[in-house]
Every structure is written in C-alpha cells, then in structure tokens.
Amino acid sequence: MKYSPLDYLGSAAGVRAQAILPLTWFTLLISIAVCVIIAVLLWVAVRRARPQDNSLEMRSIPLQRGDNGIRWISIGLMISAVPLAATLVWTMVTLAAIAGPPAHPGLTLDITARQWWWEVQYNSAHPSDDFATANEIHIPIGVPVLVRLHGGDVIHSFWVPKLSGKTDVIPGQTNLSWMQAERPGRYLGQCSEYCGYQHAHMQFEVVAESQADFDKWQILQRQPAPPPVTPEQTRGLALVEYRCGLCHRVAGTQAGAISAPDLTHVMSRRTLAAGTLPNNPGNLVGWIQNPQNIKPGNLMPNQFLSARQLSDALAYLESLK
Amino acid sequence: MRQLDFRTPLIGVDSVDHEARLLRLWTTSPGLKGFFTSVDHKQIGIRYIVTAFIFLALGGIEALVMRLQLAGPNLSLLTPAQYNQLFSTHGMTMIFLYAAPVLSGFSNYLWPLLLGSRDMAFPRLNALGYWIYLASGIFLYTGFLTGNGPNDGWFNYVPYASRDYNPGLNEDFYALGMVFLGISTTVGAANFIVTAFRTRAPGMSINRLPILVWGTLTASVANLIVVPAVSLAFFLLWMDRQFGTHFFDPAGGGQPLLWQHLFWIFGHPWVYAIVLPAMGMVSDGLPVFCRRPLVGYSLVALSTVATMILGFGVWVHHMFATGLPGLGLSFFSGASIVIVLPSAVAVFAWLATIRLGRPVITTAFLFFSSMILLFVIGGVSGFMTASVPVDWQLTDTYFVVAHLHYVLIGINVFPVVGATYFWFPKMTGRMLNERLGRWNFWTMFLGFNLAFLPMHLTGLLGMPRRVYTYNDYAGWHVLNLITSIGAFVLAIGVLLFFVNVLRSLRIGAVAGSNPWDAPTLEWAVSSPPPPYNFSVIPTLATRHPLWEDRLGGGGAVSSIDHGMLLDEGKETIGTSALDGVPDMVLEMPKDSFAPLLLTLGLVAVFVGLLLKAWFAVGIGGAVVALALLSWFWPRSELREREPARG
Numbered sequence: 001m002k003y004s005p006l007d008y009l010g011s012a013a014g015v016r017a018q019a020i021l022p023l024t025w026f027t028l029l030i031s032i033a034v035c036v037i038i039a040v041l042l043w044v045a046v047r048r049a050r051p052q053d054n055s056l057e058m059r060s061i062p063l064q065r066g067d068n069g070i071r072w073i074s075i076g077l078m079i080s081a082v083p084l085a086a087t088l089v090w091t092m093v094t095l096a097a098i099a100g101p102p103a104h105p106g107l108t109l110d111i112t113a114r115q116w117w118w119e120v121q122y123n124s125a126h127p128s129d130d131f132a133t134a135n136e137i138h139i140p141i142g143v144p145v146l147v148r149l150h151g152g153d154v155i156h157s158f159w160v161p162k163l164s165g166k167t168d169v170i171p172g173q174t175n176l177s178w179m180q181a182e183r184p185g186r187y188l189g190q191c192s193e194y195c196g197y198q199h200a201h202m203q204f205e206v207v208a209e210s211q212a213d214f215d216k217w218q219i220l221q222r223q224p225a226p227p228p229v230t231p232e233q234t235r236g237l238a239l240v241e242y243r244c245g246l247c248h249r250v251a252g253t254q255a256g257a258i259s260a261p262d263l264t265h266v267m268s269r270r271t272l273a274a275g276t277l278p279n280n281p282g283n284l285v286g287w288i289q290n291p292q293n294i295k296p297g298n299l300m301p302n303q304f305l306s307a308r309q310l311s312d313a314l315a316y317l318e319s320l321k
Numbered sequence: 322m323r324q325l326d327f328r329t330p331l332i333g334v335d336s337v338d339h340e341a342r343l344l345r346l347w348t349t350s351p352g353l354k355g356f357f358t359s360v361d362h363k364q365i366g367i368r369y370i371v372t373a374f375i376f377l378a379l380g381g382i383e384a385l386v387m388r389l390q391l392a393g394p395n396l397s398l399l400t401p402a403q404y405n406q407l408f409s410t411h412g413m414t415m416i417f418l419y420a421a422p423v424l425s426g427f428s429n430y431l432w433p434l435l436l437g438s439r440d441m442a443f444p445r446l447n448a449l450g451y452w453i454y455l456a457s458g459i460f461l462y463t464g465f466l467t468g469n470g471p472n473d474g475w476f477n478y479v480p481y482a483s484r485d486y487n488p489g490l491n492e493d494f495y496a497l498g499m500v501f502l503g504i505s506t507t508v509g510a511a512n513f514i515v516t517a518f519r520t521r522a523p524g525m526s527i528n529r530l531p532i533l534v535w536g537t538l539t540a541s542v543a544n545l546i547v548v549p550a551v552s553l554a555f556f557l558l559w560m561d562r563q564f565g566t567h568f569f570d571p572a573g574g575g576q577p578l579l580w581q582h583l584f585w586i587f588g589h590p591w592v593y594a595i596v597l598p599a600m601g602m603v604s605d606g607l608p609v610f611c612r613r614p615l616v617g618y619s620l621v622a623l624s625t626v627a628t629m630i631l632g633f634g635v636w637v638h639h640m641f642a643t644g645l646p647g648l649g650l651s652f653f654s655g656a657s658i659v660i661v662l663p664s665a666v667a668v669f670a671w672l673a674t675i676r677l678g679r680p681v682i683t684t685a686f687l688f689f690s691s692m693i694l695l696f697v698i699g700g701v702s703g704f705m706t707a708s709v710p711v712d713w714q715l716t717d718t719y720f721v722v723a724h725l726h727y728v729l730i731g732i733n734v735f736p737v738v739g740a741t742y743f744w745f746p747k748m749t750g751r752m753l754n755e756r757l758g759r760w761n762f763w764t765m766f767l768g769f770n771l772a773f774l775p776m777h778l779t780g781l782l783g784m785p786r787r788v789y790t791y792n793d794y795a796g797w798h799v800l801n802l803i804t805s806i807g808a809f810v811l812a813i814g815v816l817l818f819f820v821n822v823l824r825s826l827r828i829g830a831v832a833g834s835n836p837w838d839a840p841t842l843e844w845a846v847s848s849p850p851p852p853y854n855f856s857v858i859p860t861l862a863t864r865h866p867l868w869e870d871r872l873g874g875g876g877a878v879s880s881i882d883h884g885m886l887l888d889e890g891k892e893t894i895g896t897s898a899l900d901g902v903p904d905m906v907l908e909m910p911k912d913s914f915a916p917l918l919l920t921l922g923l924v925a926v927f928v929g930l931l932l933k934a935w936f937a938v939g940i941g942g943a944v945v946a947l948a949l950l951s952w953f954w955p956r957s958e959l960r961e962r963e964p965a966r967g
Contacts, residue, residue: 004794006783008714020710027711028781031701038668038697045675046690049682058838061612061679063871069616069673076669077662084704088658091708092651098710099647115486149644154481155577157642157717161783165713166642170578171480172571175644192717192785193642194474196481197401200788297401 005188006161013187013208014163015144015180016098023094030083101176106143113149113156113169113191116198116298117261117274122218131221131251134261135204136269137189140214141181149175157193160206166192181208188275197297203275224252225264225320236316239309247300250320260300267321273298285314328962330885330894330906335856342888347439347852349912358912360444361852365451366430367748370741372455373423374819377734379462380414381812383407392805394793404789405472406491410465412475413495417502418458420595420733425450425509427740428537428598430748432513434843434850435531437522437859439893440909442515445916445952446508452920453505457498460927464494471495474787476588476639477558479569479580484562493931496559501927503552510541510548517541518898522842524861524879525901528619531841535622536601539629540594546633551587554580563933578643585636593632596728597625599736600667600696603689606736606743607671609839610686611678614865614872617670624663631660641712650709657707664700668693683837684758688739691766695731699724702777717787720780726773738765738818745822746836750848751829757821765814772807775800840865845881857884858894861901890958908959919948 110121151171167177191202245255557568567573637653702724835844862877895905925941
C-alpha cells in the first residue's frame, strides 16, 4: 500500500501548503480535545443516571429546581473563546502570508481546465518559444510560480495538496493561484469541484525539478515533432493529421486543433487521459480504440481503427517524445 | 348591530355539553372528504412527518446504493451518469424533502398544543403548505424516476447546470420543482410567525415560549428572508435554459458566481433552519428526563436567535476557493468562527441540565443526550473549515462530507427520532417499545459513527467529494469499506425505528395524557388530543404549568381547567405579541377543498412550464384563480370580533 499522494495532513512540499499544515494540525488537535472534553463531561453527567425499571414511573422521581447552572455556560464560553481567538489570529496571519500572488513570479503559467483534462500553456518573451502541454506541469523548485486559471467550460478547481490549497477555475473570470515547491518530486493534482461525468478522473501532476532539469525539459518541449522516419510512421502521421488532428495538435504537422490535449510530446508524459492510465504503448492503443470504456462520457469518441492503422498510428505517436 | 362586534368570552370549566359542542364544531368529517379537506393542524402535522420519513427512507436507499459503489476502489456497479443523479437526488431528498418538512411536521403538530391554542393562525394555509410539499416532492421524484433527476448536486452550480452542458430535462425538473417547493416553505414560514405572535394562550408571554417554538420561529423568519433568493436563482436558471437569457452565462456577460451567492445566501441560513428547531426539541425534551428545568432558558433562547443573525453572514465560507479577495474572505472567516459561541451556549446548557438534574435513561433521553456529542463533533469540524487557509485544503474533500453528515444526522435525525419517542405517545396514545428502542438507538449510534467518524480521515487523506470511483491510494480503500459497513448498520437502526413505530401503533402500551410527567401544555390534554385541543383556553403563570406545584418558589399558578370556553363558533383566542394578553376572539375557518384545488392548479402550471405546454399553464392558472376565489369568498362567520376591554 503506497501513501496517498493527495494527503495534506502528513507532509507538505510547497511554501503555501507548509504554511497551512501547522494551522490544520492546530485546529484539528483543538477539535479533538474539545470532543474528548465534552464526551467526558457528558459521560460523567449521564453516569449518575438511575437504573431504569421498565415501569417508566417518572412521576415518582422528584423534581428539583436546583442550581440555576449559569456558571456552566459562562465558564464554558470563556474557555471556548481562547482557542477561537487564537485560531482567528493565526488564520488571518496565514491568510495574509499566502493569499496574494507573488509580486515577482519566476514563472507564469496559463492553465485552462476543461472537461476532463488540464491544458497548460507556457509563455515566454518570444512567442516562438511558447508551447503547450497537458496534465503534466513542470516547475523549477524554489521559485514562486504564478498560475492564471481560465475556465474552458464548466467550473473546476485547481488543487495540488502537497503544494497549495484549492483555487476554483471559473468561466468568465481569471483566478490567480501560485505555488512554490521546496523539494523536487512529482506531486499529484486533482480537480476538486464537481464538473460532470469524469470529475473523478481529472488529475494532473506537478513535476518539481531543479532549474537545470527544468530548462532542459523546456528546451525539449519547444521543439516541434520530429519528422517520421519509417514507412509506418509516415502512414501514422497521415492518419494522425487526418483523424486526430480534428481535435489534437502536433506542432510541426497539419494537426493543429486545440480542443484536446497537445500531443507534440505526448510520450514524454507519465499518464494518459488526465491521470487515468499509466502512459505506455499498450494503454495508448487501448485508449485510442475504446476511450469510452475506460473513461465513460469523456469527449473522445471510440476510433474503430483497423489493426494496421492502429500499429501505424502507434508507431508515429511513440516517436513524439 | 355594532355591539355584536364586542363580546366577552364566557369563562368556565369543562362540561359534557361543552365538549359535545366543541366536537361538533371542530371534528373533521370522516372518510375521503375529510382527508382532502382537513385543516386540523394535528392531521397535517402527522402527514408532514409520515411523508418526510418516506423521503428519508428513499434518500437512505440512494445512499446505500452509492456506498456499494464506493465500498472498494474502481468498482463499476454504477455508471458515472447514474452515480451523479444518485448523489444529487440524495442531497435534494434529505435536505429539502426530509430535513425541513419533518421539522415542519412536528412544529405543526405541536405548536398549538404547546401554545395553548386550538389551531395554527392560518389553518387553510397550513393545509396548502402540506399539499404543495407533497406535490413538489412527487414532481421532483417524477424526474428522478424517469431518468431526469438532478445531476449537478443539490447546490447545482452553473455552468454545468446550463443547457449547453446539461441538455436533458434533469435541471428543468429540479429548477421548477424547487420554485414549487419554495411556495410551501414560504407559506409555512409565514404561518408559523403569525401563530407564534398571535395565537398563544393568555399569560404565555414571550419569555415562556418553549425552545422548540423559538427554534421554529427563528427558522421561519430566516426562511421568509432567504427562500426568495433561491427561488429566484432557480427561476433565472430556468430562464437561461429555456429562453436564452444570460444571467449565469459568461459568454453573454453573466456570472457563474452570481448563482453561488444566491444559492449560499439561502443555503447557509437554511442549514440553521433545519437544525435550530431540532435543537429546540432537545432543549425541551432533555430537561423532562433530567427532572429539572432547562439551565439558562433565556440564554438558550437568545443564542437561537443570535445563531441565525450570525448565520446570515457566513455564506461565503462555502466559496472560500472561488478567488474572492482576501479581505472579504477574512470577514466571513471571522463570522464563521464566532458563530461557534452561540452554539456553545446550547451545549453547556444541556450538559449542565444533565449534570445538575437526576437523569433517567429512556430511549428519548439517549437520542437527545448523544446528540450533544454529535453536535460538538459536527461543530468543531465546521470550525476547522471556517479557517480560510485550512479550508483551502479541506473543502470538497470527504472531510466536508463527514462534517455535514454530523450536522444533518447528528443535529436533525437524532433529535427527530428522539422527539418521536418523546411525543409519539401524545400523537397516538401509545408508547413506543423501550426495549426495541434501545436496539434502535445503539444500532443507529454505532452505525452512524462507524460510517462517518473515519470519513474525516478519508478527507484528510485527500479523497475528493462527488467522485463515482477512486484509486486505491493508501487508506482510502479500508476507510471507505468501513464507511459502507457503517452505513448499512445505520440503515438497520433506522429500519428498527420504523418497525417500532408500526408495531407500537397497534400493540404499544397505552400512554395516558402525561406518560413522562412533562411540564408543558401539550401534556395537559388527552393522548391523542381532541380535535379542538383544549376544551377551555388555559391561562399561564409560569414556563412549566404542570410542574409549578412541585418546583416550589413563587406562588404563581396557571389555570388549566378553568378558562375561556369559546364554544359559540370555531374559535380560539388571539393574544398580544409579547405579553400574551388576550385581545381578540379569532374565528377559524372550516375544512375546505380550496388548498387542495389550488395545489392541483399549481401542479398543472408547473407541469405545463416543464413541457412548455402553455394550454396546461392556462388551465392551471384558471384553477388557481378559482381556488383563490373560493378561499377568499367573504363568510359572515369569519368576521373577527374583539372581546370587550376593561
């Protein structure tokens, strides 16, 4: 059993999540303490109850007005107010520290959430250096990354629990989020606003790496797709341009649509279909032929390719590293 | 003729002749005619309760099917489309068709008895509220049963609810059904408010109201203010879907966030509206089994009102992640933390009542006292989500699912089941079985906590809400399996409750008028109460009329057997809002077909709107007009008269 990659109670790897973690523990421990104290008080009070005979002759038990008991309420309120005030102050301090986007981000990403995948746009000073990828976000460590969130269709929510809390992605407005990874690693992200059939399968990965590794990755991603080499790849390219190109883009070819994930470097990514499957040739073939079985309701139709078409397409796609 | 308008009601004691006259005036005619025309608050109350429990059972079955799908990772018992309709319908059912109506049912049944009145202020409006609730419930479920149930959660966020992404009739059923149901909630709330301020027994000043009345009154005021927001939102959504308006459509300059504000400005006060009356049940029921008055009556009453006032200022804590500015968030965060305090007042008052009393353990006591712990668990998890940064992690995970079930089951279902054990003898004349009651309680308590306590951890381990399946990440599988098992144990507990009710209806021990030796007015009349409730109108001198001889202190004595007779017509007494001074004899309407007719007209209107069958809308509108005409037709016997003054 591996650890849950979405857990936000055990550890944090980003500046924002690290600021939230101790506050989460603080409120959690207070909450548990309150429950235990109240449970004990309740138990002590109820334990004095008289053994109940079945006659239910309540009338025989004398009434009493007794102590008016207001002390209980006033003392209880005074004690309750202390952790509440502490939480309030800590909340405001943390909010002030992590709410605003960084003034000088080291990297700015435009992320568009769509049913049910994530489009990631890397911008640079030279438009020719812009590129897009999907469901896998590479960032350098130690650098604040500004994330501009755009709604592609319905509302989604951007969440990488190890790095940062949630920010909704709402059509018609651009929400800002940011993250700063402190340790290299792969951090799982998940859509966390209900968005329809495949809300469950709308994941992404943030790959935090050293600046050098990031730069290397970025240079690779800026390259257009390599030209086909073998005859299979050549036929595969024609098929991809003709069939896949209606929705997908492969830079450097005639496949230029942008309503589905960019495939230019599809084989450099670790998963398929927004975290649904590990990315390997077998899964890729299964996904192309029958995506509706794997991820029912998603927007990619089943392809019904012949065995030969499929192996051609696969030969070409496998070259897109 | 003028002096006819002034009359001093006769004062006297009960007699055989007097009772016979009252029976003739107040009894609903037998058979179907009586069923369709009754305006008796007790019959209407029981109908509300029975209908709400049927919806509870339906919503529970939906939950069990979902728990089967989620019992293990990557199961495929349900398709995503089926799962989405199930979780949306489950939420709609429990929140709108069970939690609020069941409390309306208890309040409808109990209020006039608690207040020393012969009926609610507007008996026909009361009947209308029930019929519309039933009709809109059937309307909404017609959608579900024809595969057109809501599929965007009970919160129904746009744009997913818009026609572009949701082309079927699902959202039209939901939008129109909610507008329809809103009429029921609104007329019910208006009726409760006027009843509380107008039809109390003489001497029942506002500081002698049972806490249940405070709870329902507060909830009703809130409903009257916030239900229009959600009715409007659903109406605008329907306009967007069917007529191409752009209230929520960003492409046309609309705002998806507008929906969220309109929905939650309703939704959060609504949460309090479905727990405050239930907290009132505990505040009134618990002291009976502790053999002493509630500790801090005034503070508990005031905290009820304070909770609601603060409750109007916390709705944005459902929207902490929507990108609103930090300064705005900090206000709502603060308000959401502060709202813990009035709730704490109630908790400490209940604890002190048990500690300073002489508790007697009955099934009702078990439900009421365990609710205190469940309330605290649901409260502290709510407190955690009130802290904005923490909520950025918690929100939309299973932590929130655990939280809201502690609130809704812990603070609504547990008190309601306890209240049934407590008041069932009054409603039926028979006791619920205590031995079966213990099984019922422990199965529900253990099953509930088994299902929902580990779910907090499921959320903290990152499992998102509203997913139809999940991967086998650490801990998720085991925790979900435990939750599924707990859900079935809880369901068995609820089943035992239904069994106990059905069984005790026939063979339960005979209750007598006051089996618990309770202090309030409803226990002064026979079980079940006669159609006119009180043969003479009681006059109150204290908060505990049936205990005052034994509690000692003060010499004030309420008058239960001696009071205004009011047997010349279908009458009850109207009193002033704060002090409960009698100032008018209220003439009550007789049984009437008008509420049912009006409801049937509205059904035709809403079905017509759904199918865009405009002729049906026209016919329905004509029926509504006809029903209103008959409703408001002047009747000489309804002319109000004031008693002579001085």
